[in-house]
Amino acid sequence: MRCDYCPLCPRDDICPESENNYGIEYKNGEYGCKHPRNWVDKRNKEHDEYYSNMGIDMGIEMSLTENEFKQAIKLCLI
Structure with missing residues (x-):
């Protein structure tokens, strides 16, 4: 998990938005979202x-x- 701003993301868990249109996989294999x-x-x-x-x-x-x-x-x- 690596979402810098997302209020949905508990810091210890996977972002629930990572599987939607705003989901992103980072180079190190972590998932997150790219909400503006x-x-x-x-x-x-x-x-x-x-x-x-x-x-x-x-x-x-x-x-x-x-x-x-x-x-x-x-x-x-x-």
Whole structure:
């Protein structure tokens, strides 16, 4: 594995993108990906926003009483 920027790559494992269109095999036999830096930055931003929104949702859910939670679920199902 040898991906300098890819957020998908754990440093001890093989890059999951190495078998896709952006996969690359280096001269020393290691596999990695050649994603451009702007893709990596965009992907990191999307992940950050996703986890941030999930945390906000969990906080709202935990602050509701049981009755308020049931009402919220009913509103979501309509």
